[in-house]
Ligand SMILES: O=C(O)c1ccc[n+]([C@@H]2O[C@H](COP(=O)([O-])O)[C@@H](O)[C@H]2O)c1
């Protein structure tokens with residue numbers, strides 16, 4: 310599936326973090342044109358220092374082009390992602406060009422703005438434009454100041470119309486602004502300026518809070534702020550085909566290990582945390598890494614026909630009830646995510662009930678079939694579910710998510726998860742069956758038999774990941790596999806949750822070999838199949854709290870550990886900076902004569 314170009318306008322005040330956010334949106338690209346619109350030569354030392362700070366943050370993937378003719382610069386390479394920083398400097402140059410500072414309201418830049426918007430519309434690659442939001446401050450006391458403020462407001466509005474996404478960055482927090490984004494029938498963004506047809510009829514996919522996590526304060530959970538990730542159903546053609554996965558950067562991992570040694574701590578004293586920091590750095594392709602500020606949890610929900618066979622301690626209607634609970638912020642995952650500043654989105658892939666339209670845009674069917682006797686879903690449904698999972702990952706990453714977590718909700722889903730793990734690792738059902746939600750002994754026997762029957766059917770298609778998911782996985786697990794593999798393809802780190810997510814991860818790693826390098830295991834579930842799956846993927850869980858809840862809860866609990874690991878590499882002082890004597894620099898006392 311080709312990645313679709315996205316035009317994003319990032320607004321914010323001075324030192325709000327808007328440029329850093331803009332850069333993070335282009336994180337996944339290997340080649341980026343940095344269109345610098347500021348003055349090329351200046352005698353202002355402070356300005357030069359500011360420019361240097363920005364330059365240092367950018368890595369070798371960036372080519373800097375200093376220009377005040379933005380339209381031409383964009384048109385020169387429409388297939389290469391671009392970062393424009395910023396529109397205010399461009400506007401200054403346009404006003405300079407017509408000697409317009411004293412012209413009051415007579416100045417007319419409409420033609421320049423239209424040309425810029427047309428060039429934006431012609432881009433085939435992602436483009437991010439940074440601009441100051443100056444309209445919230447006092448009206449400037451000088452005519453030139455008022456002219457600039459008015460024109461920049463007009464320019465920002467025009468560019469916003471030409472963009473697919475607009476965000477406002479305030480104090481390092483990113484707020485996705487709702488509005489005029491519409492998409493064509495293939496899901497490709499069409500700017501409102503270009504669009505001649507009304508928005509498509511399909512309901513937008515509204516997610517529970519995305520990108521604007523509540524501040525982490527003790528007390529009741531903040532009310533979720535719905536954010537719309539607009540879009541139609543993705544094209545399922547070839548949804549199971551993935552480009553090769555490239556691993557996180559070995560060179561940056563080496564650099565990060567070297568940096569660990571230089572920080573004011575005995576080498577290795579932070580144990581596993583050090584390697585987690587190295588991993589985040591390698592995933593981001595930069596050392597030190599950027600802090601993890603926009604983590605997103607997606608809870609994939611679905612029912613399973615096998616649940617009618619008495620394999621769970623709870624009845625299937627609980628799935629839909631819990632989906633509503635998660636959507637309204639009352640589930641464990643909501644509470645934990647609010648504590649650590651992660652957004653939570655619940656997606657109905659195959660719940661056996663009608664859920665709210667904004668949760669069911671990607672819904673493939675009501676309940677997957679009973680895996681004991683029937684394929685859970687058809688191959689066409691499996692492709693649709695895979696494409697949905699991939700599109701959800703894409704949309705979150707394109708909105709600035711810097712770490713993804715998959716969670717799930719579905720009564721009976723530990724049975725298909727265990728079947729997948731058993732089939733891929735060739736284990737006996739009794740070795741891997743667990744109690745799930747707490748099924749009793751009779752239920753345990755029914756579940757073991759169901760796993761045996763499912764594994765018998767799975768064995769025939771074990772070498773074909775798509776067919777395997779269709780035979781015994783169901784729509785929710787299939788979407789999860791697409792989501793996890795796509796995150797790896799988009800070079801975005803993931804924290805895995807318990808047995809169900811890890812089962813989907815195993816199949817994702819079959820679809821996209823090497824994807825596992827982009828994942829870390831958040832915790833060890835008490836389900837016996839989980840440890841077997843973790844061993845298979847060569848993953849060591851961060852936490853072991855004897856949990857078996859699902860929803861993404863174990864992964865969310867591990868998130869602050871991963872965030873701290875990144876922070877250590879970012880913020881700790883080195884021995885040299887802090888004036889602390891390093892081990893190798895210490896004076897060695899004369900060895901005592903022992904003759
Ligand atoms: O993630 C886990 O390891 C895990 C272990 C046991 C149960 N669950 C959750 O419990 C439900 C499935 O359990 P069951 O007994 O209905 O198969 C489902 O909603 C999962 O989120 C999750």
Ligand SMILES: Cc1cc2nc[nH]c2cc1C
Nearest residue numbers: 623627718746858859860
């Ligand atoms: C209440 C309940 C909450 C859950 N969350 C994830 N799986 C679950 C299963 C049940 C039964």
